[in-house]
Amino acid sequence: MKKVAVLGAGSWGTALAMVLCDNQHDVRLWTHNSEQKIKMEKDRKNLKYLPNIDLPDSLRLFDDLAKAIEDVEAIVLVVPTKAIRETCQKLNKVLKQKIPIIHGSKGIEPDSHFRISEMIKEEMLPELVDEVVALSGPSHAEEVSVKHPTTLTAASKSERNAIFTQDLFMNDYFRVYTSTDIIGVELGGALKNIIALGAGISDGLGYGDNAKAALITRGLAEITRLATMKGANPLTFIGLSGVGDLIVTCTSVHSRNWRAGNMLGKGLPLNEVLDQMGMIVEGIRTTEAVNQMAKQEKVEMPITAGIYNVIFEKKTPKEVVDHLMTRNRTNEIDDISTLLIDRFKH
Numbered sequence: 438m439k440k441v442a443v444l445g446a447g448s449w450g451t452a453l454a455m456v457l458c459d460n461q462h463d464v465r466l467w468t469h470n471s472e473q474k475i476k477m478e479k480d481r482k483n484l485k486y487l488p489n490i491d492l493p494d495s496l497r498l499f500d501d502l503a504k505a506i507e508d509v510e511a512i513v514l515v516v517p518t519k520a521i522r523e524t525c526q527k528l529n530k531v532l533k534q535k536i537p538i539i540h541g542s543k544g545i546e547p548d549s550h551f552r553i554s555e556m557i558k559e560e561m562l563p564e565l566v567d568e569v570v571a572l573s574g575p576s577h578a579e580e581v582s583v584k585h586p587t588t589l590t591a592a593s594k595s596e597r598n599a600i601f602t603q604d605l606f607m608n609d610y611f612r613v614y615t616s617t618d619i620i621g622v623e624l625g626g627a628l629k630n631i632i633a634l635g636a637g638i639s640d641g642l643g644y645g646d647n648a649k650a651a652l653i654t655r656g657l658a659e660i661t662r663l664a665t666m667k668g669a670n671p672l673t674f675i676g677l678s679g680v681g682d683l684i685v686t687c688t689s690v691h692s693r694n695w696r697a698g699n700m701l702g703k704g705l706p707l708n709e710v711l712d713q714m715g716m717i718v719e720g721i722r723t724t725e726a727v728n729q730m731a732k733q734e735k736v737e738m739p740i741t742a743g744i745y746n747v748i749f750e751k752k753t754p755k756e757v758v759d760h761l762m763t764r765n766r767t768n769e770i771d772d773i774s775t776l777l778i779d780r781f782k783h
């Protein structure tokens with residue numbers, strides 16, 4: 438039994454805290470929102486983010502970060518990407534010793550182009566953090582919270598920290614693999630949200646399975662192209678954080694990114710879409726970040742560029758689809774295989 442603090446009481450933080458409670462750990466769930474803490478304590482539910490689920494009796498709720506992390510042996514950070522730096526700054530003031538930091542967030546920061554673990558390492562005092570673990574894979578909170586079989590990857594440059602995370606979370610409905618390719622796992626988890634927005638747009642336009650399969654497959658090609666350039670192992674993308682997370686996010690009504698894309702495809706303006714969602718849609722900021730990265734790295738990412746044009750340049754989804762379909766003819770695998778051959782030569 439370990440003492441663990443989960444920081445972030447949205448749908449994913451709550452679902453991960455429930456898994457840890459099932460594994461008999463002493464779990465504290467922290468929210469930055471005092472009203473939410475009082476409400477969750479009274480209802481023993483998280484009515485805003487996971488309304489149909491009863492919280493385990495053993496789960497303790499906190500709005501005081503210092504109390505939440507007192508004596509804990511691990512921290513699970515599950516706030517939206519835009520809140521990662523702020524939460525790390527708060528942790529610097531109250532954390533007393535170095536303990537494993539595991540994160541479950543999926544995003545890339547615009548301008549810095551940092552992955553979550555890079556933001557954590559930049560923001561936290563060096564004496565408080567070693568190798569961060571990313572816990573990522575095809576996993577909707579709605580399904581994990583009702584104990585449907587789910588598989589994820591715990592990735593860290595430190596194999597020891599990855600195995601620690603596997604031990605902490607793994608049970609008969611939550612299977613955790615380990616990996617040392619944190620670059621690939623974080624990029625796969627974040628970039629699939631862009632493609633999920635595209636899949637939602639495609640469904641919103643009334644297109645069918647052919648279009649969605651094309652988006653998933655060609656989306657995977659451009660994710661692999663950029664990620665390999667950034668140092669990821671290309672094999673990660675035929676795994677849970679690549680094709681796995683693309684499938685789950687592009688084909689499920691649980692996905693907020695798919696749902697937001699679907700509304701955009703039906704013609705709703707972005708501000709109305711975000712108002713209606715009321716939950717984090719990570720793909721929007723990640724599209725901005727990855728469109729910048731692709732230009733900087735000179736990597737061709739036509740689907741990402743198209744989604745950027747719909748969201749930020751007011752192009753219609755139909756214009757973007759026409760553009761994607763009439764691009765210069767090309768060979769399906771030449772571009773990726775060249776990258777892979779180059780990588781394995783070194």
Ligand SMILES: NC(=O)C1=CN([C@@H]2O[C@H](COP(=O)(O)OP(=O)(O)OC[C@H]3O[C@@H](n4cnc5c(N)ncnc54)[C@H](OP(=O)(O)O)[C@@H]3O)[C@@H](O)[C@H]2O)C=CC1
Pocket residue numbers: 445446447448449450468469470473486515516517518519520523524541542543544576577578579715716717719
């Ligand atoms: N939901 C899922 O199935 C999965 C989500 N993820 C990832 O997990 C991360 C969190 O997403 P998720 O839980 O779904 O998001 P939700 O939209 O369900 O909840 C977001 C939570 O973050 C809180 N929050 C907002 N701003 C801050 C802040 N500045 N400091 C602390 N907390 C803050 C919100 O509080 P408030 O209500 O006060 O705004 C809310 O509790 C994302 O990166 C997402 O991609 C990964 C895998 C699965």
Ligand SMILES: O=C(CO)COP(=O)(O)O
Pocket residue numbers: 543574575576577630633682685686691692693694695717718719
């Ligand atoms: O990352 C997820 C599933 O693996 C959740 O995706 P959404 O943020 O689109 O809901």
